[in-house]
Amino acid sequence: MSDTKKPVLEVKDLVVKFRVRKKELTAIRSASLDLYDGETLAIVGESGSGKTVLTKCITGMLESNGRIPSGSITFEGRNLLDIKTDKDWEAIRGAKIATVFQDPMTSLNPLKKIGIQISEVIEKHQKLPAADARGIALALMEKVGIKDAPKRFNDYPFQYSGGMRQRIVIAIALACKPRILICDEPTTALDVTIQAQILNLIRALQRDFGFTTIYITHDLGVVANVADRVAVMYAGQIVEYGTVREIFYDSRHPYTWALISSLPTLAKKDEALFAIPGTPPTLFNEIVGDAFAPRNRYALNIDFEEEPPFFQVSPTHFAKTWLLDPKAPPADPPEAVKLMRRKGKVQVEDRAEASK
Amino acid sequence: MKKTLLSVKDLEVTFKNGKDHFTAVKNVSFDIYEGESFALVGESGSGKTTIGRTIIRINPASKGEIIFDGQRISGPISKELDSFVIRNIQMIFQDPMASLNERATIDYIVSEGLHNFGLFKDENERREKVFKALDDVGLLEEHAERYPHEFSGGQRQRICIARVFAMEPKFIIADEPISALDVSIRAQILNLLHDLKKEHGVSYLFVAHDLTVVRYFADRVAVIHQGELKELATTEELFARPLHPYTRSLLSAVPLPDPDLEKEKVLVVYDQAAHKYEVDKPSWREVLPGHFVLANEAEAAEYAKMYS
Numbered sequence: 001m002s003d004t005k006k007p008v009l010e011v012k013d014l015v016v017k018f019r020v021r022k023k024e025l026t027a028i029r030s031a032s033l034d035l036y037d038g039e040t041l042a043i044v045g046e047s048g049s050g051k052t053v054l055t056k057c058i059t060g061m062l063e064s065n066g067r068i069p070s071g072s073i074t075f076e077g078r079n080l081l082d083i084k085t086d087k088d089w090e091a092i093r094g095a096k097i098a099t100v101f102q103d104p105m106t107s108l109n110p111l112k113k114i115g116i117q118i119s120e121v122i123e124k125h126q127k128l129p130a131a132d133a134r135g136i137a138l139a140l141m142e143k144v145g146i147k148d149a150p151k152r153f154n155d156y157p158f159q160y161s162g163g164m165r166q167r168i169v170i171a172i173a174l175a176c177k178p179r180i181l182i183c184d185e186p187t188t189a190l191d192v193t194i195q196a197q198i199l200n201l202i203r204a205l206q207r208d209f210g211f212t213t214i215y216i217t218h219d220l221g222v223v224a225n226v227a228d229r230v231a232v233m234y235a236g237q238i239v240e241y242g243t244v245r246e247i248f249y250d251s252r253h254p255y256t257w258a259l260i261s262s263l264p265t266l267a268k269k270d271e272a273l274f275a276i277p278g279t280p281p282t283l284f285n286e287i288v289g290d291a292f293a294p295r296n297r298y299a300l301n302i303d304f305e306e307e308p309p310f311f312q313v314s315p316t317h318f319a320k321t322w323l324l325d326p327k328a329p330p331a332d333p334p335e336a337v338k339l340m341r342r343k344g345k346v347q348v349e350d351r352a353e354a355s356k
Numbered sequence: 357m358k359k360t361l362l363s364v365k366d367l368e369v370t371f372k373n374g375k376d377h378f379t380a381v382k383n384v385s386f387d388i389y390e391g392e393s394f395a396l397v398g399e400s401g402s403g404k405t406t407i408g409r410t411i412i413r414i415n416p417a418s419k420g421e422i423i424f425d426g427q428r429i430s431g432p433i434s435k436e437l438d439s440f441v442i443r444n445i446q447m448i449f450q451d452p453m454a455s456l457n458e459r460a461t462i463d464y465i466v467s468e469g470l471h472n473f474g475l476f477k478d479e480n481e482r483r484e485k486v487f488k489a490l491d492d493v494g495l496l497e498e499h500a501e502r503y504p505h506e507f508s509g510g511q512r513q514r515i516c517i518a519r520v521f522a523m524e525p526k527f528i529i530a531d532e533p534i535s536a537l538d539v540s541i542r543a544q545i546l547n548l549l550h551d552l553k554k555e556h557g558v559s560y561l562f563v564a565h566d567l568t569v570v571r572y573f574a575d576r577v578a579v580i581h582q583g584e585l586k587e588l589a590t591t592e593e594l595f596a597r598p599l600h601p602y603t604r605s606l607l608s609a610v611p612l613p614d615p616d617l618e619k620e621k622v623l624v625v626y627d628q629a630a631h632k633y634e635v636d637k638p639s640w641r642e643v644l645p646g647h648f649v650l651a652n653e654a655e656a657a658e659y660a661k662m663y664s
Binding site for chain 2: 191193194195218219224244245248249258263264266273280
């Protein structure tokens with residue numbers, strides 16, 4: 001993640017608008033993001049924050065009522081937004097950038113044999129004869145942990161459990177050896193024990209295949225487990241990004257603070273949980289100032305008038321909040337955030353101690 | 357002495373489909389005290405929802421009994437008792453998008469139960485009760501005239517909760533009440549359930565899979581796996597001293613919002629075949645004070661020493 005590292009994917013000043021019931025909604029309000037080779041980036045945010053829309057733009061799957069008035073997405077030297085036809089997208093989508101979706105039941109064809117669903121992808125993208133594709137599919141099934149693959153090749157999705165199905169979806173996504181794997185809430189529909197297995201599987205495959213991963217999730221526990229870097233989204237913008245340690249142990253944006261404070265894990269039993277008041281703003285209207293200001297108890301007067309720029313916290317850590325302006329009064333973060341800061345420090349010291 | 361409100365004894369629930377029999381719940385026994393939040397934790401298919409549905413008489417019990425407020429409510433019961441059960445045991449469902457009538461106003465939705473039981477003298481009293489319920493959950497009087505589609509997920513869950521509390525029940529079954537909600541809204545709903553409990557003195561059966569939420573919300577927790585209770589203890593006790601290997605595997609899998617801990621975490625995998633139950637059969641035992649676990653003789657001895 002140093003400056004010398006070249007990004008595989010660069011999103012710059014992306015704006016996405018949707019036409020809904022004769023009104024226009026701005027789903028992404030100028031977001032920029034770099035993705036570095038081999039890393040795992042987690043995008044966190046509540047529903048409607050634009051995290052899924054962002055990845056849809058990367059794979060050219062924006063709904064027909066959506067448009068991208070400005071911005072660019074650079075991948076392998078070309079701007080993906082210049083691609084117009086579905087045929088051209090096929091060389092990228094699935095082949096170089098693949099997606100694993102939330103619900104493994106709806107992303108598989110219920111009427112087709114599991115094995116065929118993997119091998120047809122290989123036949124189509126790699127132009128291989130059926131017999132060769134079958135061999136590769138079987139190898140992939142073993143790779144994602146399906147025991148007795150030759151027998152289970154001929155099973156149908158309903159004969160697989162939720163966790164097994166998600167393994168198959170991952171196998172299909174990896175069939176073309178993509179450079180980027182987008183995981184959109186891949187474990188939300190699964191049980192905790194299965195979730196842990198799937199996260200471990202994706203990590204192990206990443207080591208073997210060397211792809212770069214984007215995770216989209218609202219679960220900070222999953223983020224802590226998988227991510228190298230984290231981007232926090234709110235109301236169509238990225239409001240803070242940094243390494244996973246920077247975001248968990250040294251967060252600076254009040255929205256990130258609010259997310260951390262509302263976790264039941266960090267709460268004391270007889271105290272009320274911190275709840276973010278209100279609801280996210282409607283994206284039909286133009287937002288003046290900081291979108292989070294009305295729900296933010298740290299909001300300054302300027303937050304209601306002018307949108308904050310990104311302030312640099314470290315070479316890898318940036319936050320879009322006026323609290324970091326040199327002129328801002330010092331803010332006292334919530335208890336849970338202070339607790340995380342202390343934890344982070346202690347853990348660094350422990351490590352230094354151990355390495356001595 | 358704590359007063360028992362609900363008592364489930366040796367419950368078994370079997371689903372029949374022609375010749376196929378499937379036992380979803382077996383040998384389940386537990387008590388819920390007045391004013392207590394009792395959590396039932398397990399993975400999908402473990403039978404936790406079935407237990408909730410059996411208590412509220414949606415699914416019939418095939419064996420065992422359920423005693424509520426001193427009366428047996430499982431099996432055939434009188435009409436009076438049935439309406440007593442409906443009025444006093446209420447349910448909050450997982451998905452507030454699917455559990456509200458889209459064509460009814462909030463006013464009607466909240467007062468439907470009041471209508472069914474004639475719980476008001478006149479129109480004024482009915483409206484007062486509706487407004488009180490809306491106020492309890494942080495909604496406004498003006499919301500009464502609106503329709504469900506005008507509300508966000510969090511607000512809709514509040515409407516579901518208002519509908520439940522308008523009935524002034526003694527006991528509430530909350531089946532994954534926050535799983536379908538956004539992270540920032542979850543805390544609001546949990547706080548609300550907590551406050552209403554204090555205010556109205558109700559008891560909860562909280563059905564959930566998320567252990568971090570259970571740890572915060574529940575007084576006691578029962579862990580269920582494949583239709584059988586594996587362990588039951590107070591929340592502090594269960595999280596501090598998990599005994600059963602399945603409970604330990606569940607706890608190890610919970611993702612913690614702490615990257616340093618997450619990167620060092622070791623998953624405990626539960627292997628059912630590791631139990632040696634051929635000769636020494638398992639039974640439900642109190643291994644530590646108030647801490648129950650399903651174990652055989654040998655395991656119980658091992659568990660008792662585990663944390664000493």
